[in-house]
Amino acid sequence: MSYSRRDFINKSLLAGSLTLATGTLSCRQNKKTSNTLTKAPDGKTLKAGLIGCGSRGTGAALNFLDAGPSLEIVALGDAFNDKLNNCRANLKAERNIEVDSEKCFVGFDAFEKVIDAGIDIVILATPPVFRPKHFEAAVKARKHVFMEKPVAVDPVGVRSILINGIRAKEMGLSVVTGTIKRHQEDYLATYNKIKQGAIGAITSGNCYYNQGKLWHVNPNAEWSEMEAMVRNWVNWTWLSGDHIVEQHIHNLDLMNWFIGSHPIKAIGFGSRQRRTTGDQYDNFSVDFIYPNNVHVHSMCRQINGCSTNVSDYLRGTHGYTNCENTIFNPQGQVRWKYPLNEEQQNDRWHFFWRAFIQEHVDLITAIRTKQPINEAKQIAESSLTAIMGRISAYTGKEVSWDEMLNSEIKLGPKHFVMGDVTINKAIPVPGK
Amino acid sequence: MKKKATFLLLAGIVIVLLRFLLIKADNYTSTNEYCNSCHVHDHAHTSWVESVHYNTPPHLKKARCVDCHLPPKGHGYYKEKLKAGWRDFYAFHFKDSTEYNWSEKTQIEQARHHTYKQSCLLCHPKLFPVKLSENGEMAHWHYTQHKNEMHCIQCHINIGHGNKTKTHNLSILRNRTQVDTTFTEAATIDTFETYTETIPGSDVSFKMMAVEGGVLRTQQKDTLIKSFFIGEIEVSWDEYLLFLSETEGEGRNENQELDGISGATPPWGNPDQGWGFGKRPAITMTHHAALAYCRWLSFKTGKTYRLPSALEWEFASTKAIKNTGIHHKIANTNNTQTIEPTSIQADLLGVKHLFGNVKEFCSDAANANEYIIKGGSFKTDIKELSPQWSETTQHKQWLKTDPQIPKSIWWYSDCNDVGFRVILSYQPEQIN
Known part of the structure; x- marks a missing residue:
């Protein structure tokens, strides 16, 4: 099973971050606290195509199928045959779904064929460097979109997402992205409290994605350089955006969401200490400055044997919050906690797993009730926030939002073909 | 009761x-008939009939006068209607319509006061239709970032009247007037007399008039000006397009080097404003581009052509109008566009258009970003002009609608009355 590795990592990570929640679980309540639907309403059958058949793509396809009735996965696309076959086998094993071999496409141009395969919805789950092109093609073909985070690795890609996000809105299409916290019941309840002034005006924040090393794939003698890079994509900046973009975006998106704005500048540090492949850093520490001089300190690290911590804090004039489920008074005493029912108390992962499906429930509901939702702008801004932090750390310079929004920086080779990759592979050195 | x-x-x-x-x-x-009953300028009607707003596809209504020239209801429609009605009533009965400068009213500065952005948007709510070109995307993205400062007609000025639509013409080179002669060498200067410069390998030539040096008296001090040659006419499109064709870079990022001269990128929009090329002065290039032109011309001819200093310009123009003053026979002013040199008399130096036509760059910097410009343009009121008249470039203001990122260093998008002329120092020691 190809998707088990990532799932294991996710679980072990969250084990750390959720220990907080186990401390004061005293409320026993069965009443439902939000009115979000847990299943999408029925309607005309909606057919989806999956572009990017790795572990997250396969997971997203299953989440999509679980979101409601009359939903089908009918087309698959991936750069590699083995990835596509794995995904196909998993869909068969998990949901007894046979995807017609005529609707399985392999290669860098597979996305066009999937979009053309008579579908209503596209699920985009390739490495993020490909997202802007795929999103543009999907919107121009009038498809609704679910796309995984992040949505770009550079400012040029972010602008493309913003433009096609507006286009999608003008066409009445729905766009949902994989920043799950925005679809997670406890985060949503906490967000509403904060918006109502539960901690007063926000004054500062901290967010962390400090964990061990992620996976890597060593080159294989039979592979071209391009194939080796794409298979090892979480270690190459041009493919993933570096880990501050690829992973820490969850936290940065949360900060933008709760604060209600993207930052206006960033100054960051970072370096590469223990990473064995690719050209990425393995640690970043960035000071993001939001309007009204609100500072958010962000940290992320992928090094084994160090303290781990995946969490978020926002401080206000009347208290602080972990953004997830708890509000504290300024002295650190719990003032409010998200009320859990019995089922929720017995399953620490309840909200987390639920949110992966909820994203698709929200998407399908929007389509079937003809009330489009469009998350393109928010995810483009969160991606650019992370990119801004990365570029500040790489260059050693303070970087402003306006510079980023108007930047011509575009990563990766001009053309995607299996063969040698002619790009600058030097590891960035600040101040140079 | x-x-x-x-x-x-x-x-x-x-x-x-x-x-x-x-x-x-x-x-x-x-109704259009009502508008026409006292809008005595027939050309407004005939040019509307030529436009795309009249020649609409069968399923769309033709745009009426009031659809564009009044704001939509709910956006001040009745207020503007009353204002316009009263103004027109007064003008119809108490003013002479033949005295109006109608063509001036079609320029952006004036047109924006009687064309409403809200009205454009009412019929055209979609900024990113699927078939929009890449350049159009860039332009509309730029608009989304500067909505408050921009009006649709800044780019789409001719959309309501006439059949010219502003296009993003990326190659203007075919507009050069072709002549059969090809010069093999540049002019040689034997005496301090007017000569004709011939650009080798081309059919382009232009006259340089001898200006004998002397003392320039200003209020501050007397300055000794050395003898020089000055271009008979402002650098024409024929000359400037030759420079572009030999140096123009392929795309925005290509920096082709021609012996130290990096090539100008293609212009955004129609640099000639639709007025024509040929011997009309080349316009809308930046000061930076004018300097590059001088370097190129010097390289081609083996001489040192340059921009005049403000004092040299003042010295020449003082001589040019000695005892005659500035009058309409030698100055194209109070007008709406540039004219060709054949349409005007030469001044006492044999030079044309020192005053009016286009403002001319000088070599002097006004501050860190701006340069001195002299002579006024077709827009200037002749009564204001004198050899001492001077303004400065307004870099930021003149690049407002340029949607490119970063903005062009070669072309101003929003200034249509600036150009330059070249001068050459007289160096007797170099003459055989």
């Missing part, structure tokens, strides 16, 4: 009647 009821009934009838009449009146005064 009965009286009161009758009164109320009557009042009601009057109100209904009034309302009916008002709607009638509004409809009547909103």
